[in-house]
Amino acid sequence: MNTDDTITIYDVAREAGVSMATVSRVVNGNKNVKENTRKKVLEVIERLDYRPNAVARGLASKKTTTVGVVIPNISNSYFSILAKGIDDIATMYKYNIVLTSSDEDDDKEISVVNTLFSKQVDGIIFMGHHLTEKIRAEFSRTRTPIVLAGTVDLEHQLPSVNIDYRKAVQEVTDILAENHQEIAFISGPLVDDINGKIRLKGYKDSLKKNKIPFKEGLVFETKYNYDDGFQLASRIMTSGATAAYVADDELAAGLLNGLFAAGKNVPEDFEIITSNDSPITKYTRPNMSSISQPIYDLGAVSMRMLTKIMNKEDLEEKEIILNHGIKKRQTTK
Numbered sequence: 228m229n230t231d232d233t234i235t236i237y238d239v240a241r242e243a244g245v246s247m248a249t250v251s252r253v254v255n256g257n258k259n260v261k262e263n264t265r266k267k268v269l270e271v272i273e274r275l276d277y278r279p280n281a282v283a284r285g286l287a288s289k290k291t292t293t294v295g296v297v298i299p300n301i302s303n304s305y306f307s308i309l310a311k312g313i314d315d316i317a318t319m320y321k322y323n324i325v326l327t328s329s330d331e332d333d334d335k336e337i338s339v340v341n342t343l344f345s346k347q348v349d350g351i352i353f354m355g356h357h358l359t360e361k362i363r364a365e366f367s368r369t370r371t372p373i374v375l376a377g378t379v380d381l382e383h384q385l386p387s388v389n390i391d392y393r394k395a396v397q398e399v400t401d402i403l404a405e406n407h408q409e410i411a412f413i414s415g416p417l418v419d420d421i422n423g424k425i426r427l428k429g430y431k432d433s434l435k436k437n438k439i440p441f442k443e444g445l446v447f448e449t450k451y452n453y454d455d456g457f458q459l460a461s462r463i464m465t466s467g468a469t470a471a472y473v474a475d476d477e478l479a480a481g482l483l484n485g486l487f488a489a490g491k492n493v494p495e496d497f498e499i500i501t502s503n504d505s506p507i508t509k510y511t512r513p514n515m516s517s518i519s520q521p522i523y524d525l526g527a528v529s530m531r532m533l534t535k536i537m538n539k540e541d542l543e544e545k546e547i548i549l550n551h552g553i554k555k556r557q558t559t560k
Contacts, residue, residue, distance in 0.1 A: 234275045234276060234277045235277075236250050236251065236254075236277070238275060238277070239268065239271050239272055239275060239277050242271045242274075242275065243267050243268045243270075243271040244267075245264060245267070245268060249264060249268065250268055250272075253265050253268040253269065253272075254272075290349055291346070291347050291348060291349055292321060292322050292323060292349065293322065293323045293324075293325055293346065293347075293348045293349060294313075294317055294322045294323070294324055294325070294348055294349060294350050294351065294352065294530070294533065295324075295325045295327065295340075295343030295346070295348040295350070295351040295352070296310060296313055296324055296325065296326050296327065296351070296352045296354075297327050297328075297329055297336065297339055297340060297343070297351065297352070297353045297354060297355065298310060298326065298327070298328050298329070298354050299328070299329050299330070299331045299336075299354060299355050299356055300328065300330065300331055300451065301326070301328040303451065303475075303477060304476070304477075304503075304505040304506055304507055305377075305475070305476065305503045305505050305522055306354060306377075308505060308522040308523055308526070309354065309376060309377055309522050309523070309525055309526040310324075310326060310526060311523060311526065312522070312523040312524060312525065312526025312527035312528075312529075312530070313352055313376070313526040313527070313529065313530045314526075315527060316526075316527045316530035316531050316534070317530050320530075320534045322349070322530075322534070325343060325346060325348060327339040327342070327343065329355065331356070331450075331451075333359050333361065333362075336355060336359070336362055337361055337362060337365060340353075340362065340365050340366075341365065344365075344369060344371060348371065349371070349372075349537050350371060350372040350373070350374070350533045350536065350537050351371060351372070351373050351374075352373075352374050352375075352376050352526075352529050352530060352533060353366075353373055353374070353375050353376070353378060353385075354375070354376050354377050354378055355378050356378075356415055356416070356419040356421060356422070356451075357416075357418065357419035357420060357421070358375075358378065358379075358380055358385075358420070363382075363384075366385065367384075372533060372536040372537055373385055373386075374386045374387065374388070374529045374530075374532050374533045374536070375387035375388070375389075375529070376388050376525050376526055376529035377389060377522075377525050378421070379392070379420050379421050379425060380546075381420050381424060383545075383546065386532055386536065386542060386545045386546070387529075387545075387546050387547070388525050388528045388529040388532065388547045388549065389525070389546075389547075389548060389549070390518075390520045390521075390525075390548060390549050390550070390551040391548050391551065392421060392425045392426050392429065393425045393426065393428050393429040393432070394429060394551075395429065395502075395518045395520070395551045395553075396425075396426045396429030396430050396433070396472060396518075397429040397430070397432045397433045397436075398429075398433075398518075398553060399472055399500040399516075399518055399553060400412075400429065400430050400432075400433030400434070400437075400472055401433050401436065401437065402500065402516075402553070402555075402559065403470040403471075403472065403498055403500060403559070404433060404434070404437040404439060406470070406498065406560060407469050407470040407498065408439055408469075409442075409445065409466075409467050409468045409469050409470070410430075410434070410439070410445065410468065410469075410470045410471065410472065411445045411446075411447060411463055411466060411468035411470070411471035411472070412426075412427060412430045412445060412446045412447065412471070412472055413447045413449065413456075413459065413463075413471050413472065413473045413474065413478065413479075413482065414426055414427070414447075414448065414449075414473075414474035414475075415448065415449065415450065415451050415474060415475065416448050417446075417448050422448075422474060426474060427446070430472060444466055445466055445467075445468055447459060447462065447463070447466075449478065450478075451474075451475040451477060451478055452477050452478065452481070453477045453478070453480055453481035454481060455478060455481060456473070456477065456478040456479060456480065456481020456482040456483075456484075456485060457481035457482070457484055457485040457488070458481075458485065459478075459481070459482055459485065460481075460482055460484075460485025460486050460488070460489055460491075461485070461489065463482065463486075464486070464489060464491070468497075469496070469497055469498070470497060470498040470499070471497070471498075471499050471500075472500055472502075473499060473500070473501045473502065474501075474502050475501070475502060475503065476501050476502065476503045476504075476505045476507040476508055476515070476517070477507060478501075479499055479501035479502075479507075479508075479515055480507055480510070480511050480515070482499065483499060483511055483515065483558065484511075493513060493557075493558050494513070494557065494558050494559050494560050498516075498558060498559045498560060499515060499516065499558040499559070500515075500516045500517060500518070500553075500558070500559060501515050501516070501517045501518070501558075502517065502518050502520075503517065503518070503520060503522060504517040504518065504519040504520060504522075504554055505522065508554070508556065509556075513556065513557030513558055514556040514557050514558070515556055515557075515558045516553075516554060516555050516556045516557070516558045516559040517553070517554050517556070518551055518552075518553060518554075519551060519552040519553060519554045520549070520551045520552075521549050521550070521551075524549055525549060528547060528549065532547070
């Protein structure tokens with residue numbers, strides 16, 4: 228028996244008095260094994276607590292039945308709900324998930340993706356605010372299937388699942404434009420395509436439609452977190468804005484509380500519409516109006532898409548756009 232704690236297929240074969248190929252056939256459910264041999268092998272497997280190594284099996288079968296998932300911020304409820312959708316469908320198709328967080332750091336993003344490649348995952352679902360040239364280069368070098376979830380690819384190279392962010396932002400800005408002329412646009416970095424090239428266009432579309440002049444001073448870039456939203460409140464008030472579209476729910480919650488701390492009432496003095504309709508929108512008082520998007524479905528559909536690519540099935544659509552809506556709550560009149 229092995230001197231370390233790891234029980235190998237060799238140990239099981241020796242204990243059961245069969246070949247390693249026979250143990251492999253039993254483990255993989257191959258019917259071409261005599262019933263008494265199968266029972267004997269299974270009894271040894273249970274007694275020795277043998278757990279087949281997915282990577283070692285992958286070397287033989289070229290499959291590890293493992294999928295890597297890259298999330299920019301594991302603590303953000305938007306991404307955790309998305310990951311739940313991925314995990315549920317992965318379980319249905321008997322894939323294991325390796326969940327990694329890039330912590331919104333471009334260098335760490337490269338590192339976690341390469342770690343997943345080294346684990347020989349069968350596919351990767353990637354969530355990121357921005358596809359950097361470095362990450363594109365990594366993806367173009369690999370044969371491992373990649374699907375983007377809640378992430379846009381303006382070069383249309385990778386399969387993806389999203390909502391129509393431009394249209395959604397235009398629609399909510401239209402709502403704010405019914406009562407306001409000074410509407411702030413608050414998002415993460417504008418270098419991220421989803422913000423600078425898609426959401427901002429939706430905001431500008433609405434201003435043009437409603438004959439409101441665009442003002443650079445009403446566009447705010449920040450980080451996607453509560454504290455930054457809270458700190459931003461004083462700058463928003465100084466800008467003269469009386470309403471805001473916000474690209475993230477935690478950010479919006481921070482802004483809401485920052486406004487209250489400064490003595491502003493929402494929605495009487497200031498209206499807010501946020502982006503993701505995560506549970507945070509109902510944790511705040513008042514509850515926040517939001518674009519509603521099927522976050523769980525974004526994850527589930529992207530995982531189903533990945534299973535098709537991994538199994539060499541044809542994709543009917545390479546870029547899937549799911550329906551969105553608008554939930555009016557108490558931060559709008």
